[in-house]
Amino acid sequence: MNKFFKGFYYAWxxxxxxxxxQINFRVQxxxxxxxxxxxxxxxxxxxxxxxxxxxxxxxxxxELANTAIETLVDMISPEFxxxxxIVKDISAAVALISSILxxxxxxxxxxxxxxxxx
Numbered sequence: 001m002n003k004f005f006k007g008f009y010y011a012w013x014x015x016x017x018x019x020x021x022q023i024n025f026r027v028q029x030x031x032x033x034x035x036x037x038x039x040x041x042x043x044x045x046x047x048x049x050x051x052x053x054x055x056x057x058x059x060x061x062x063e064l065a066n067t068a069i070e071t072l073v074d075m076i077s078p079e080f081x082x083x084x085x086i087v088k089d090i091s092a093a094v095a096l097i098s099s100i101l102x103x104x105x106x107x108x109x110x111x112x113x114x115x116x117x118x
Contacts, residue, residue: 055102062098
């Protein structure tokens with residue numbers, strides 16, 4: 001059981017590291033908070049909540065994976081290496097695509113509700 005709880009400790013360390021070192025992660029967390037507050041205000045139904053929460057989670061997971069990959073690449077290849085740069089660029093592209101997906105999801109769900117509310 002001790003190993004089980006250590007897993008949470010290490011996961012928290014990873015979140016903390018990412019939060020402290022990655023401006024994009026902090027921006028995405030702020031955007032997520034605003035979207036969740038707006039979603040509460042607009043009174044989403046269960047299906048809409050599932051889509052919004054999934055989109056937020058995918059963005060945060062992609063940014064965490066991007067940070068992990070970039071850190072590993074920097075450790076393995078501290079000097080400039082074009083292939084290391086490609087790996088980091090692809091990793092960043094995953095985070096970008098997830099953010100675009102979340103933006104589209106948010107627009108499709110929240111924009112009609114905002115228009116109806118005005």
